[in-house]
Amino acid sequence: MTELRPVFYVSDGTGITAETIGHSVLTQFTETRFESTRISFVDTLERASETVARIREAGARHGVRPIVINSCVDPEISAALVESGALMLDVFAPFIEPLERELGQIRQRHIGRAHGMVDFERYHRRIDAINFTLTHDDGQSLDYADADVVLVAVSRAGKTPTCIYLALHYGVLAANYPLTEEDLEHDRLPPRLRPYRNKLFGLTIDPARLQQIRQERRPNSRYAQLETCRREVAAAEAMFRAERIPTLSTTHTSIEEIASKVLTTLGLQREMF
Amino acid sequence: MTELRPVFYVSDGTGITAETIGHSVLTQFTETRFESTRISFVDTLERASETVARIREAGARHGVRPIVINSCVDPEISAALVESGALMLDVFAPFIEPLERELGQIRQRHIGRAHGMVDFERYHRRIDAINFTLTHDDGQSLDYADADVVLVAVSRAGKTPTCIYLALHYGVLAANYPLTEEDLEHDRLPPRLRPYRNKLFGLTIDPARLQQIRQERRPNSRYAQLETCRREVAAAEAMFRAERIPTLSTTHTSIEEIASKVLTTLGLQREMF
Structure with a gap:
């Protein structure tokens, strides 16, 4: 029997980066079916707590711990999402510290910069x-x-x-x-x-x-x-x-x-x- | 003066996932200009050593350590790329271990699965x-x-x-x-x-x-x-x-x-x- 696992792509921008990497990683786990939901533009604490409620509800409905692939840049919003009890996978975190060290600078937290308007x-x-x-x-x-x-x-x-x-x-x-x-x-x-x-x-x-x-x-x-x-x-x-x-x-x-x-x-x- | 840093998106598939996340992360580092090169379909050790040579050459030319954003699924190929001396950032690694633990299964190494033909x-x-x-x-x-x-x-x-x-x-x-x-x-x-x-x-x-x-x-x-x-x-x-x-x-x-x-x-x- 294949398990059904709810996955949430949560972003303060479009969510495209989160969904792209999440999809690449999750297709490597073939014994689970994933039910995915994208929640874009989570850029306020109010939107974050609505998101937490949706994630909790999905966990209760399926009787299984949801997975969150999170690309919110603001650490306050990311912290708020932890309240959902989901397995939190942060898209940016693993890259930031080695890059800050290598480049000798602190990253700028531009929300949704990647898929925002360039020039x-x-x-x-x-x-x-x-x-x-x-x-x-x-x-x-x-x-x-x-x-x-x-x-x-x-x-x-x-x-x-x-x-x-x-x-x-x-x-x-x-x-x-x-x-x-x-x-x-x-x-x-x-x-x-x-x-x-x-x-x-x-x-x-x-x-x-x-x-x-x-x-x-x-x-x-x-x-x-x-x-x-x-x-x-x-x-x-x-x-x-x-x-x-x-x-x-x-x-x-x-x-x-x-x-x-x-x-x-x-x-x-x-x-x- | 803005530093110019060579970045390589290396993948055994299209490289789209690597470039998507790389772009999202690197736009947060505003004091550096990045010169990016995508090397797709690095799916043999021979292609890996050609890639290593290109990365080394870019490092020598710019006099600075290149950055590699790597989404190769095969660990042998990833290990070969380390020879380049670049800062290696692996796209999948940070997600695999927590997901294997959460889902109680070992990921399948399907190369380039995400942007491969589905059904x-x-x-x-x-x-x-x-x-x-x-x-x-x-x-x-x-x-x-x-x-x-x-x-x-x-x-x-x-x-x-x-x-x-x-x-x-x-x-x-x-x-x-x-x-x-x-x-x-x-x-x-x-x-x-x-x-x-x-x-x-x-x-x-x-x-x-x-x-x-x-x-x-x-x-x-x-x-x-x-x-x-x-x-x-x-x-x-x-x-x-x-x-x-x-x-x-x-x-x-x-x-x-x-x-x-x-x-x-x-x-x-x-x-x-």
Whole structure:
């Protein structure tokens, strides 16, 4: 029987850092199911005591001690949360003391600084990248002169979500080009892609999986037939091989992993937003 | 004089967890500038020793001890990285022992589990949300029956990036409706939004900031005039007040913060992707 354990991500900011690390750690404990609740913007003692009440209530309801992953920067608020009786795991504490010693300075307690507004210039770069990606999605604009990367693949292989991720989190000007039936008749790159060879990254996918995805989108179309998927994927892979385009299969790969592989392979070092 | 300190985010997966927490912690140390490098997919001892060489080289170049924020799950790889001489900060270590004790089990070392592929059903929900957002962006489709949230604002107030964030990270069906000049002549909700009142969230923005953003987009247009921005923002705010639509100013707010506030305000609890 799998135990159900309530987990609370508590933060005086968005809670994104707490949930990111908490999720990474908890997926390593496979014998427990976790019921997670994010409580953001706990930035007053009043909000802290409401939070304590919610945590206690969950503990009583499940008859088990809750876990709190806490990223509140204010020590008074963190102290108040201890009243919940939960197992308290502090996201920042283990890093602060070694860093203060190494850097010879005391950290500044800027609440929610990490996912707060940075500077307008940085914000503009991010928004510009998102706009670029939306206007260069699915072959809408084929002007790739400014693009950092052009993802190339058959329809429904994962291009759009990856481009959006790259733009939103790395400010990368990410375009994508859908290989058409006509493109796939040749095993050379479509002429319009040739000038951008160094920016190209091919995505491929297991044909059975592609069939499943297309079937949800356009049930019982020729587009969704397994035979069509097989033929298109084989032709795309042959083209990538012949042209030595770096390639990744998206079948068992998350959006985050595809994005990371693209950055690593093309040598794009960008600070994460 | 601000010191420049090299920081490496080293991971056997994407490195997203390491960079997220590292960024949150390091922004609290304001007297140092950090030059950060992400090294993903360090999943062999060979990759580990390449990484050690890069870290040593950066330390020698800057004449200062580098910092490594390490999220490698394999202890052999973590041990190899110690050879770099850097200050080693381990992302998972502080959490593992208390959790093993609390849960009475040993963690499983699944490399890169957190941002790896989860199940296909969960993946579909994510992709469906992204597709929904793209087809319901900027008033393209006005069918909000399935929407979880409809962001309402004047043009360029931050609707699109927020919707994309909500879809990509929380699987939220996020639509957005741009208030037109005609809408703004009345201080009541546009009739087509009325059936969805409980899903509405208004964004507002400082008119001077809006003017700046519009000016970059369409220089010297009527659209970008300060007077136009002032009038539109005032009319939108009056409408939100009259209709008691929850509202947030995006002027000094990051995409992450807007998304979190929307989720919190509308009571949408979604596990983060």
